[in-house]
Amino acid sequence: MDKSLQKLEASLEELVPRGLSDQGRAKCEALIDQLAAGEVTPITEVTLISSGSPIGLSWRSTAAAAAIMLGVGMGSGWYLGQSSPAPVIVAQPEAPTQSEVLAMAFNLMNEKGERQPVVEVPGPMVEGLEGEAGSKEVAVLDKSGTVIKLRFAEPSAK
Amino acid sequence: MSAKCHQLSAAWKDWLDENASRLLAYARQRCENLQQAEDVLQDALIKLWRYQEERDHVPPDLPLAFSVLRYIGLDHGRKKGRQEKRDQKIVEFQSHQEEWLDPAAEDTEEAQILRREVEGLPEKLREVLVLKIWSGLTFAEIADLLKISNNTAASRYRYALEQLQKKLNYLKKNRHG
Numbered sequence: 001m002d003k004s005l006q007k008l009e010a011s012l013e014e015l016v017p018r019g020l021s022d023q024g025r026a027k028c029e030a031l032i033d034q035l036a037a038g039e040v041t042p043i044t045e046v047t048l049i050s051s052g053s054p055i056g057l058s059w060r061s062t063a064a065a066a067a068i069m070l071g072v073g074m075g076s077g078w079y080l081g082q083s084s085p086a087p088v089i090v091a092q093p094e095a096p097t098q099s100e101v102l103a104m105a106f107n108l109m110n111e112k113g114e115r116q117p118v119v120e121v122p123g124p125m126v127e128g129l130e131g132e133a134g135s136k137e138v139a140v141l142d143k144s145g146t147v148i149k150l151r152f153a154e155p156s157a158k
Numbered sequence: 159m160s161a162k163c164h165q166l167s168a169a170w171k172d173w174l175d176e177n178a179s180r181l182l183a184y185a186r187q188r189c190e191n192l193q194q195a196e197d198v199l200q201d202a203l204i205k206l207w208r209y210q211e212e213r214d215h216v217p218p219d220l221p222l223a224f225s226v227l228r229y230i231g232l233d234h235g236r237k238k239g240r241q242e243k244r245d246q247k248i249v250e251f252q253s254h255q256e257e258w259l260d261p262a263a264e265d266t267e268e269a270q271i272l273r274r275e276v277e278g279l280p281e282k283l284r285e286v287l288v289l290k291i292w293s294g295l296t297f298a299e300i301a302d303l304l305k306i307s308n309n310t311a312a313s314r315y316r317y318a319l320e321q322l323q324k325k326l327n328y329l330k331k332n333r334h335g
Contacts, residue, residue, distance in 0.1 A: 017183035
C-alpha cells in the first residue's frame with residue numbers, strides 16, 4: 001500500500017466511533033442484568049405445532065409435542081370445554097418481530113409463574129409465526145418443552 | 159441476584175464497555191439512525207447470550223458478535239419498509255446527531271470530511287472498511303464473516319481507501335482552486 005493510503009488509514013484510525021447513547025447503554029445494561037438473572041428467555045428457536053405436523057421434528061418429537069400440548073390444554077381446560085384461562089394481553093410495538101413477540105410471551109409466562117397458555121397479541125400475525133390460512137392462532141413449542149398459544153388480532157395472510 | 163449472576167453481569171458489561179462503539183459503528187451501517195442501531199445491538203445481545211450458554215455464558219469473541227450483528231442487521235433491513243415513514247421524521251430532526259463517528263471540538267477539516275465520506279461509501283466497501291479500521295478483525299475474519307475470499311476483502315478495503323483518497327484530493331483541490 002502506498003504512503004498516501006497508509007497516511008489515510010492512520011487518519012481514519014484516529015476517528016472515534018460513536019458510543020451508545022445514555023439511554024441505549026442503560027437499556028443494554030438492564031438487559032444484561034435480566035439475562036444474567038434468567039428473567040429473559042432468549043427465544044431463538046420455536047416450532048409451530050398448530051398448523052399440522054411440527055416443522056422439522058422427528059415423529060417421536062411430534063408425539064412428545066402433541067402430548068405436551070394435550071397436557072397443557074387439559075390442565076387449562078382447552079380441550080374439555082371448561083372456561084378458558086383469561087388471555088394475557090401483550091402490549092407490543094407497532095411492528096414487532098417474531099423474536100419480540102415470543103420474548104414478551106414467554107417472559108409473561110415466567111413472570112406470572114403459572115401456566116397461562118393463551119397470550120393475546122393485539123396486531124396481525126408476525127412473519128415466522130403464521131398459523132393455518134385464515135387462522136388467528138398459533139401454538140409454539142420451544143426447546144425447553146414450554147408450549148404457548150398466541151392469538152393475534154388478525155389472521156395469517158397466507 | 160446471586161453472586162454468580164453478578165459476576166456474569168459484570169463480565170458482560172465490561173465486554174460491552176470495551177466493544178460497544180465498534181459494534182454500534184457496524185450496526186449503524188444497516189440502520190436508518192442510532193436508535194435502530196442500538197435496538198439491533200440489544201437483539202444481538204440476547205442472541206449472543208443464548209449462543210454462549212454452552213460456554214458458561216462467558217462474553218463472546220468479536221467474530222461471533224459481528225456475525226450475529228450482521229444477521230440481525232440483515233433481518234432488520236428486510237423489515238425496514240414498515241418503519242420507514244415513521245423513522246424518516248426522526249432522522250430529519252436528529253440528523254446532526256446521527257453521525258457514526260464522534261465529532262470532536264478539535265476536529266480538523268480533513269477529519270470532518272472523512273467522517274462524512276466514510277458514511278457515503280458504497281455498502282460493500284464501507285462494510286469492509288468499518289470492520290477493518292474500527293472493529294479489530296483481521297482480513298481472514300472479515301472474509302469469513304462476509305462469506306468472501308481474503309483477496310476480495312483486501313481488495314474492497316483498498317478500493318474503499320482509494321475512493322476516500324480520491325474524494326479528499328478532489329475536495330482539497332476545489333477548495334484551493
